[in-house]
Amino acid sequence: MDKSFNILVWQWGRKGAGPKIAVELSNALRSIKNLNILLSLSDRAEIIDYNPECQIGIKFKTYSSILGYLIRWIESPYWILYLIYHLKKNKVDLAICTMPGLLDMIMISALKILKIPCVVIIHDAYPHPGDGYLFQHFLQRQLIKNSDLIVTFTQYVYNQLNKRNFLSKSKFIRVWHPPLKYDYENISVSKNKNKIHLLNFGRLLPYKGFNLLNDALKLVKSDRSYIVRIVGQGPKSKVLKLLNRRKNVYVENRWVPENEIASIFEWADAIILPYEEASQSGVLAIALAFSKPVLITRVGGLMEQCNHKDLVFLCDPNPEDIAKNIEKILELPFPLKREHMDTSHEWKKMAKDLISQINEKFNFHLKLDTR
Structure with a gap:
């Protein structure tokens, strides 16, 4: 396939690793020829403030309280129509959720209406002890059941999900978790050289x-x-x-x-x-x-x-x-003289492998040359 293929990458968390992974993956996918990437983040995503080059196609209005969360669900018919408009306008062929959140079923509803296949990256099969996000994991189960393909970063999570029989094994693929880059240039750090x-x-x-x-x-x-x-x-x-x-x-x-x-x-x-x-x-x-x-x-x-x-x-x-x-x-000979890892290269490798496996599962016939 030589024509452009349009992919939506979304994650609507406000802080932490979720939005960071969405930005890193979308940037890496842009290195593959014939792919057009549309990124959707929360309008309150912290990463937007510190990453002015972040290319966001759809800002989604999220929440900062339980009341705000309930209001978003009451407004969900409007937001489904809002997403349908943007998905059609950008001719989205595939959607990738990089980390589940509490409002993702609104996006799933829009995708299902337009019959756009959905891929979800699952990070945890079960809540961690003390996690406190049991309701989120209930919604994650709904997200898994309504998705077309599940991705995990480790065989460990892959095995856990398979045991739960949410989907057939043909609906799972596995990649790996690349290193997460943060800007370290021009940083001056005060350290105790004796410790x-x-x-x-x-x-x-x-x-x-x-x-x-x-x-x-x-x-x-x-x-x-x-x-x-x-x-x-x-x-x-x-x-x-x-x-x-x-x-x-x-x-x-x-x-x-x-x-x-x-x-x-x-x-x-x-x-x-x-x-x-x-x-x-x-x-x-x-x-x-x-x-x-x-x-x-x-x-x-x-x-x-x-x-x-x-x-x-x-x-x-x-x-x-x-x-x-x-x-x-x-006992190590500190300070160690070591170069920081080329995280951009690692993300591009993972992104190409991810799209290659998705291409095979959905039979999209994509040509995956890098730019």
Whole structure:
């Protein structure tokens, strides 16, 4: 097929990895000849403020409260017509949802009316412990049942979804989670040159392994001084208080805006992720982009993300093994001189593989040459 093929990429979250993945994927897809990409984000997406070059075709009005969410559903007939107009105007041939959200069934309704096939990237088969998004996972099940093709970033999530029998195996494909790039140029970071900087970043939820980390730090024996910085947002907990009481541990329980993430990872010498369970990890994807040494536990799909990567310290999810691997990290010859990963190249590779598999499933007859 030599004519243009039009793809909608959408994700209507306001913050975090969802909009970031949508932007990265849409940019990567634009490197493939004959593809025209239409990006749809929330009108309140944080990434818009920090990425002026973000090419958005459809801004969708989302919400910031439960009342706002209910109003959007009351208004859904209007928004379905609004989306139908834009989908027809842009002659969309295929739609890709990069991460499920609470309003996606409005888009699904518009797509079904126009008989446009829909692909959904699923990141988690089940809610994480302490996640608190049970209703979102109920809506995710509806999204899966009403989609034409499901994509996962790990075999682990792929296997979990297959066990739930939502769709036939022919309706699943798997790619991989590329590193997440954040702008690190012209960043000046204040560091204590006499200490090794260890970072734990992300949502402060129980499954992230803070109990394991707290117990592991009691066992760490090293001649090198180090600081542990825990940065992210989550509910207050006893273990976070215990960690914050340690002389060399600092807990920053707050939302981290898009434009601050790069400086936090540049501050770190190594990343510590002692998860008790996981599907895959956006934080790990950032750590790999910054070419930082990273500690991960052998749970979920984390090992798949780190396949063949150097300076990855794998450990069992217990305090003793985590402590031993922290000691190994502290023995590294810091500061390390390492180039940041070419994330653009990695996203383009994944995007081409994704479209190649979609092309095969739907028999679109696309020619997938890069620009």
